[in-house]
Structures are given as C-alpha cells and as structure tokens.
Amino acid sequence: MSPTVFRRCSALTTSGVFLFLTLPFLGACQDPSGVGLDVLGEEGTDPAVSVVAADMVTTEEENEFTGGFARSITPTQTRVLVGAAIDPMLGDVSAFAYADIIAPETVPDGYFERPIIAATLRLVRNYVYGDSTVSVPLQLYQMDASWLPIGAPSDTTFDAGALLLETTVLAEDSVVALGLPASWISQYDEILQSDTVASAIDGFQIRLPDGVVPGAVMGFDTALSTLEVRTAQDTVDYPLFEVFSHIDRDDAAPPPTDRIVLRSGAGEALALTFPFVDFDNLPLANATLRLTVDPALLNEPGFARPIPASLSLFGRTESGDRLAILDASLNEASNSYSFTSATLTALVQEALIGDAIVDRFELSVTSSTASVDALPLIIGPEPLAGETDSRPRFALTVIPRPS
Secondary structure, three states: OOOOOOOOOOOOOHHHHHHHHHOOOOHHHOOOOOOOOOOOOOOOOOOOEEEEEOOEEEEEEOOOEOEEEOOOOOOOOOEEEEEEEOOOOOOOEEEEEEEEEOOOOOOOOOHHHOOEEEEEEEEEEEEEEEOOOOEEEEEEEEOOOOOOOOOOEOOOOOOOOOEEEEEEEEOOOOEEEEEOOHHHHHHHHHHHOOOOHHHHOOOEEEEOOOOOOOOEEEEEEEEEEEEEEEEOOOEEEEEEEEEEEEEEEOOOOOOOOOEEEEEOOOOEEEEEEOOHHHHOOOOEEEEEEEEEEOHHHHOOOOOEOOOOOEEEEEEEOOOOOEEEEEEEEOEOOOOEEEEEOHHHHHHHHHHHOOOOOOOEEEEEEOOOOOOOOEEEEEOOOOOOOOOOOOOOEEEEEEOOOOO
C-alpha cells in the first residue's frame, strides 16, 4: 500500500482550514458516549472503536528554533542549554547559550542613587542531559552588538566580545552564580540604573572552553534566572529577555528495527501516514492519536537521556504548508502521548470521506523549551490477536447509528 494516504481537497485553501474545521464538523467531533477520549483500554475491546496503525513512520529534516522571548504573556523560550556530552547511542552533543536582560518593573526607593557593588548572573538549573555528577567549566562572554534569536535555527552562532569570567560548577548544582567583574560593573553601572538597559546592554554568551567535553549538558530556566544587582541596601533582579541556545549533534547509532528515535536539537521531525482509505466513510465522534515510548531503550546507569515532556503535532499539506494542530504531554504512567481535539477529529474525518486536507502528520519536540531530549518510539512489531497495539495509531470512535 502506498504510504501517501491522504488526498488533497482542492476546494479548500490552507488559510481557511481552521475556520472550516470549527464549523461543519464541530458537532460531529464530540463523543456522546465518552468513549475514546483519554483511556487506552477501549482499543480492541469496544466495538465502536477502530484502531488504525501508521503504515509509515520516519524521521525527516526540519529547522529547529531554540530562541525566543523569556518574558512575555506567553514566553516563546523557557530554557537555555550549556555543556557537552559524548553519547555513542544518540550522537555526541554540545550547546552554548545567549541571554540579554531588561530593566526590572519596580525598584526600591532610592535605588538609582546608590552605587552598585555587585552583579551576578544567577542561572536556575532545571535540566541535565548526561552525567549529573561531573564538573562543568564555564566561560562568560560579553556581547558587544545586538543579536536576534527570533527565527534563528539552532545551529546559528552570534559573535561574542570580551571574556568576563571563567569558573567551574557541578552539573547537579541547582543554581549557577556567575559573578561579573568590577570592570563590567563600572562600565554599566549608570546604564543599569537608567531606562536604557534593554538597548544599551547586549547581554552575554555562556559556553564551555574550546575543546572541553565535561559529560553533561545543563539547562537553565529562563523565567527564574536573572542578573542580580546589589547596592549596599538593595538587591534587584533584572529579568532575562531574549535568549537562544546553539546546539550541535553528531549522527546517532541506528536503533533496533522496531524502534525509532526522534532527537531534539538535531533538526529532526517524525513523519507519519495512516491507511485511512481502509476505513472510508466512517462517521467519527472522536479521533485520538496515540504514541507509546520505550524508556528502557535509553537507560544507561549514570547517564540521563530525558524523554520530551511535550510533543507538538502538525499536519503537512500537499503544497508544503505546515498546520499546527495541538500539543500533548507525556503520560509517565503509561509511557505514552495522546492527541485528541475537535480539529484533529475533523482532519481525520475529511480523510475518511476522501477530501483530505493534509498529506501526513508530523511530530516535533515542543520548541518553546530547548532540550536535547530523545523520543524512543515503539513502531513494531504488529501485535498478535488480543494484544494491545503499541505502534503509532489512531483510535477512531464511531458515532452510534440510530437503532
């Protein structure tokens, strides 16, 4: 069977997809029985549910974006990465970070009149890939020119200025404190106590010394990390604003034939197609996409390989447009992700009636949290009769017909 299982709907442009989906199919996308929404048990046991396994799952290249705004109503990047690790299984990895600051919303009375005596970049760790027990040497550089992380692929490099600090930290440290030298404080003290912080200070680059591979990549929470500035009487936090992580990954060893691994930070996405032509004209109450992962594939004593906390699902049209559908979080109890929504159900319903809007589905690690996570997805074997299917699959809940 051909892996291209969707047929393009010529009467509908992609710009009208979501308006279309939210109107004619909204009523049909509700599940009146409550079956098929959240649980795995109905697969193979409820006669109203049909299970459709993917007939193609493969990785493909995509631009990965690891920069954005750390502070906004909806932050577009919540983590930066620094470090390096040798990983024979998933490919060696290295990362370094950039961050600038903005002025605090409020300061204590009299703060602007008191001299600054110390400034410390405080990075709150919330992630480790590799060996959390190792020491990590860090260098802090000053950025001397503006740089734009928005829309920059993860392999982008921005030119840094002078070296400000060298230190060594532990990968398991909850907070990394990088004290800025007196020369930097003297250069920027008046600016820090003015309203020109965002435009006059271009931020920092945090990286390893050249050639050093400590064995761990550390991740820092951009919402909690700040530049802490002190006077004799005050402590004022300057939030991080624009942030970016540069990531390099080498090729990975091939996984077992019944597994596929999606690596964050490698510029990869998963492409999936499904044989919906075998289920033409089913009237759907709900369509739920499920993925089951195999954490044991990545297990290695003393070496952490995190699994993504969240995945993003997209639809790719015949013309190449990519439509965002929804995100799903990892269910650690079942080692699975479940995607279900009225929009997703409507897309599958269109495929079942022969008017498909997308050619295939695509999965990416959610881009708002930079990581070098790995997704060890089960893609086989085909289950025996009576066994649960662990391959990527849709559970299609049919609308009950009038009796």
